[in-house]
Amino acid sequence: MPVRPNLKDIAQRAGVSTATVSRALSGSNLIAEATVDRIRAVADEFGYRPNVKARNFRTQKAMAVLIVVRDIGNPFYLEIFKGVERIARQAGYSVLMANTEGDEEREVEYFEMLSDGLADGMILMTGAVPETIRHRKGGCGNVVVALEMVEELTVPQILIDNEAAAFEAVNHLIALGHTRIAHIAGPIPEGMSLRRRKGYRLAMQRASLEIPDGYECQGSFNMQNGERCARALLDIEPRPTALFAASDEMAFGAIRHAYKRGLSVPRDLSVIGFDNIAFSEAFLPSLTTISQPRLDIGERAMSVLLDVINGKAVSGDPTVLPTELIVRESTAVPNPDHN
Known part of the structure; x- marks a missing residue:
């Protein structure tokens, strides 16, 4: 059986420390972009895959995020999903698409997945939060709103005018x-x-x-x-x-x-x-x-969500992207x- 490459192997080939490799592959913005690119290239060369079970146990994270949409059959969402997935994958997260079809009970279930630790964050694109969740302490933690503004909700929002x-x-x-x-x-x-x-x-x-x-x-x-x-x-x-x-x-x-x-x-x-x-x-x-700018909306929303998940300070003002x-x-x- 071939030996599975680990962080130490990548660090030796890239000429950096194991800690630097770990930070780069987890999406940290503390590492220079050129160094991140070099480390990822070596990881790809080795066919490196993280030990997901061990990482999740160590970090106490599910390493998954939810995108919640109103109609999964609408092709409009595909480019946004692509942007979210691009940033999420770089940080080692998987992306789960959740379809509400305007059903409030299903919307509540997705928020409960978040509170139960089955996902680490949510990108909400339905324009609404169920009343039971709004009034629940911490109900909207680790949530970023995209596309459709949710009034009176103090979470990051990535929008257009x-x-x-x-x-x-x-x-x-x-x-x-x-x-x-x-x-x-x-x-x-x-x-x-x-x-x-x-x-x-x-x-x-x-x-x-x-x-x-x-x-x-x-x-x-x-x-x-x-x-x-x-x-x-x-x-x-x-x-x-x-x-x-x-x-x-x-x-x-x-x-x-x-x-x-x-x-x-x-x-x-x-x-x-x-x-x-x-x-x-x-x-x-x-x-x-x-x-x-659907791709940009997805990338921005996921980047901000990563900051929220990692406890970084995030502006409370909505980010408004241009249309054409x-x-x-x-x-x-x-x-x-x-x-």
């Missing part, structure tokens, strides 16, 4: 000359949906544009709800010439319904989404959308025949 991003999306439609702009919102009263709707309303107000009755439709962040809302919105007279959907999947559903009605996008109807998921560029027509308007084929100037 949903209101400002929505404002920019609607302003793009206004700049093209659209005045009849409808909105397909996410589930109300969830915070993210409210903030995106607020950005829509503010852009319309600043441009002195009316929002007729029925020009707002709410659903869930999926294609079926986008199609359902488009059906209702395109029945209204005067018919909107543009739609701002609060997610790319809802935008896809809206475009699908427009085609069923014999409308052309963007000639007869401009559509803009939100998220810039991978399929947005491949969709026909390619989707104009707001891009979120990506203009593609699904938006254009309004068709003068429809004005």
Whole structure:
């Protein structure tokens, strides 16, 4: 049987101490980046794998973190997971994806996994904390919120400015000359949906544009709800010439319904989404959308969570990352025949 390489072997090859190797492979930021890279290269060369049972016993840690999402089937989360996993793996942690589907009992179970020591930390991306957990002493310990702000929760939060991003999306439609702009919102009263709707309303107000009755439709962040809302919105007279959907999947559903009605996008109807998921560029027509820095969100959230787990001081102010308007084929100037 081949002898399993250990920290001492790596230390001798890299020309450093065993303690330095241990710190580098555990994700410590006390070691110079060049030294960390050299140690990891040697570890890869040796095919080194940590003795997980021994390490967990020694550190009294599970060496696992939870990512809690509302719908594991949504492709939006994949890039965030990739960012989380990249940083977690470097620090020797495994990542467990937890799916709530809006079920509060399941949400409570995931927090209890954390309090029972089955995971060392949680990245929460549902925008909500169950009331029983909020009022439980230490219930939100070792938690970092990502994507969706949780009001009145004093934990690190890695976010985007949903209101400002929505404002920019609607302003793009206004700049093209659209005045009849409808909105397909996410589930109300969830915070993210409210903030995106607020950005829509503010852009319309600043441009002195009316929002007729029925020009707002709410659903869930999926294609079926986008199609359902488009059906209702395109029945209204005067018919909107543009739609701002609060997610790319809802935008896809809206475009699908427009085609069923014999409308052309963007000639007869401009559509803009939100998220810039991978399929947005491949969709026909390619989707104009707001891009979120999903990989960066995942990496930042996991880096901050490691600091929290290791007892380091972390700023209580939310970290707000920039978004970008990506203009593609699904938006254009309004068709003068429809004005």
